[in-house]
Amino acid sequence: MPPVQTIPPGTKVGPASQGSTAPRNQINPREDLYTLHVTTNFVQIPVMVKSSGRRVDGLLPQDFTVLENGKPQKLTYFTSDPFLLSVAIVLDTGMPDVTLQKVNQTYEALVGSFSPYDEFALYTYSSTVSQVTTFTRHPELLTSSLDALKLVRGRNNGPAVLNGPLATGPTVNGVPVGGPPIQPVNTPPKESYVLNDAILQAALDLSRRDSTRRKVILVISDGREFGSQASYKEVIRVLQTHGIQLKAVVLDEGALPVYKQVERMHHLFRQGYDDILPKYSSATGGGSVYKELTRNSIEDAYTSITSDSRNQYTLGYNPKPIAGGSPYRSLEVLVDKKGLKIYAKDGFYFVPSIRPPPVQPQ
Numbered sequence: 200m201p202p203v204q205t206i207p208p209g210t211k212v213g214p215a216s217q218g219s220t221a222p223r224n225q226i227n228p229r230e231d232l233y234t235l236h237v238t239t240n241f242v243q244i245p246v247m248v249k250s251s252g253r254r255v256d257g258l259l260p261q262d263f264t265v266l267e268n269g270k271p272q273k274l275t276y277f278t279s280d281p282f283l284l285s286v287a288i289v290l291d292t293g294m295p296d297v298t299l300q301k302v303n304q305t306y307e308a309l310v311g312s313f314s315p316y317d318e319f320a321l322y323t324y325s326s327t328v329s330q331v332t333t334f335t336r337h338p339e340l341l342t343s344s345l346d347a348l349k350l351v352r353g354r355n356n357g358p359a360v361l362n363g364p365l366a367t368g369p370t371v372n373g374v375p376v377g378g379p380p381i382q383p384v385n386t387p388p389k390e391s392y393v394l395n396d397a398i399l400q401a402a403l404d405l406s407r408r409d410s411t412r413r414k415v416i417l418v419i420s421d422g423r424e425f426g427s428q429a430s431y432k433e434v435i436r437v438l439q440t441h442g443i444q445l446k447a448v449v450l451d452e453g454a455l456p457v458y459k460q461v462e463r464m465h466h467l468f469r470q471g472y473d474d475i476l477p478k479y480s481s482a483t484g485g486g487s488v489y490k491e492l493t494r495n496s497i498e499d500a501y502t503s504i505t506s507d508s509r510n511q512y513t514l515g516y517n518p519k520p521i522a523g524g525s526p527y528r529s530l531e532v533l534v535d536k537k538g539l540k541i542y543a544k545d546g547f548y549f550v551p552s553i554r555p556p557p558v559q560p561q
Contacts (some may be wrong), residue, residue, distance in 0.1 A: 240549075242267075242518055243276070243442055245413060245484055245511040246532050247542040254540060258512060265514055276515030281408040282413040284317040284508055285334065291420035292351050293325030293392050297354035298451040301494055302419060306345040308498035310338045312505040318412070320404065323348065324397035326390060326426070334408065335366035354390075390410075391426030394418075394475065398445065399429045399437060406441040414443045415485075415508045417501075421451035424475045431475060438483050440548045445479040446504045447488040448497060484544035518549055526550070 244265065248255040260277040287307070292299065313319060321331040321344050331344050398416060405414045416438075438445060477488050486507065489500035518528065532543040 209263065212472075218399040239518055240520075242303075242530075242547055244514045244532060244543055245282075245442075245444065246514060247484070247486055247507055247511050248534055248542045249542070252540055254507065256401065258534065258536075260272055260514075260536050262294040263512070263514055264533040264535070266515060266533065267518060267528050269531075272516045272518070273512055274516050274517065276513070278513050282511075282513070284313070284319075284371045284505065285405055285408040285412040285414050286313070286317065286319045286505070286508075287322060287405050287416045288319060288353065289322045289397050289401050289416060289418045289420070290348070291322065291325065291394070291418075292323045292348070292353065293390070293423070294353045294421045294451055295555060296353035298421065299351070302450065302497065303349045304494055305501070306342070306349075307495045310342050310345070312501040313338065314505075314509070317505075318408070320401075321345070322397055322401050323351075324393055325354075328386045328393060328397045328400050330400065330404070338378070369396075385472070386464065393427040394420065394422075395427035395429040395431060395434050398479065399434045401409045402434065402437045402441065402443050405443050406437070413508055413511075414441065415504075416443060416445045418445065418447040418476060420447065420476065422449050422474070422476050423449075431478065435482055436481065436548060437512070438479070439544060439546060440550070442544075442547075444483045444485045444508065444544070445476075447476040447480055447483040448504070449476055449488050449490045450492070450497070482545050484542050486542040520549075 201399045219423050246263070248258060256279070258279070260274055263277075264275070265272045265274065290302075294302070316336070318334045318336045319341055320334040321341060323329050323331055331348070332340060335341065398418065405416065408414060437443075480486060480488050489496075489504070491497045491500050514532070526548045527546055530544060530547055532541050534541055
């Protein structure tokens with residue numbers, strides 16, 4: 200195992216400055232080891248390791264292997280210390296009203312899941328995207344904004360009226376008033392649920408936050424995506440370029456065991472169900488989405504998401520330029536122990552360093 204710069208447990212939160220390969224016992228404690236100077240050629244990989252659903256602590260640098268495009272890489276950075284969080288909360292207000300009202304009752308637990316040093320912003324979406332609050336560390340501002348959203352009503356999923364007195368209007372002796380009967384036509388509305396656009400806006404705002412924080416998008420939604428201007432491919436590139444993890448609490452039909460069958464049914468009627476949230480979460484290292492149906496399970500999911508996001512192993516290395524080819528590079532993290540589940544992003548986009556042109560002599 201090559202020498203890896205390692206932060207001792209319990210020290211100041213934050214990654215170490217990259218580039219040093221001194222063994223841990225040779226590190227000068229006076230050096231500034233706790234600031235990560237992010238450049239375009241440094242890859243930082245948050246890694247969650249679990250066994251039977253529980254986090255696995257106590258792993259060492261030599262327990263990990265990072266493969267880039269299938270080739271082992273030399274680690275130059277490792278820590279298991281917790282990180283401060285920058286979290287963009289993305290709330291779907293287009294869910295069925297009964298589901299949205301259930302989520303309304305969980306806001307206190309959502310705010311309480313953050314530490315006093317985390318920062319958070321709130322976004323909502325249905326057919327359009329809105330940023331409700333900018334990033335703040337004041338929980339009372341998030342609480343007041345969430346309380347105001349309790350007045351928002353979700354959609355009504357009642358079936359179309361195709362028979363009975365409300366279907367044809369008033370009649371006289373069985374003949375509709377005002378003309379011959381009109382055959383009802385069941386045309387489902389083409390509503391937009393711009394999940395991709397909401398994630399993209401949150402990601403772009405997160406990309407400008409302090410690079411020493413762990414950046415997370417927390418989506419609370421039933422998982423529909425229909426009508427966004429941004430595609431999954433475009434959004435995932437932004438997430439992977441800026442090291443943003445996506446985690447999700449999926450509700451309503453999206454949380455049912457028969458989700459796949461429901462998904463196909465809703466695609467048939469152009470309602471836009473998809474498995475896009477699990478794809479985002481897996482590709483960014485967010486792990487499995489939380490499919491919840493009860494208030495208590497939703498609240499437990501908030502606590503698990505923030506705790507897991509904060510307490511991950513963080514690995515780092517310097518990738519080498521490759522002439523030609525795609526800028527995308529696949530990643531795989533292996534742990535030299537059996538029976539463990541590893542969650543890490545599956546790739547990144549290499550952005551070469553740009554050197555300023557030489558100054559011409561006068």
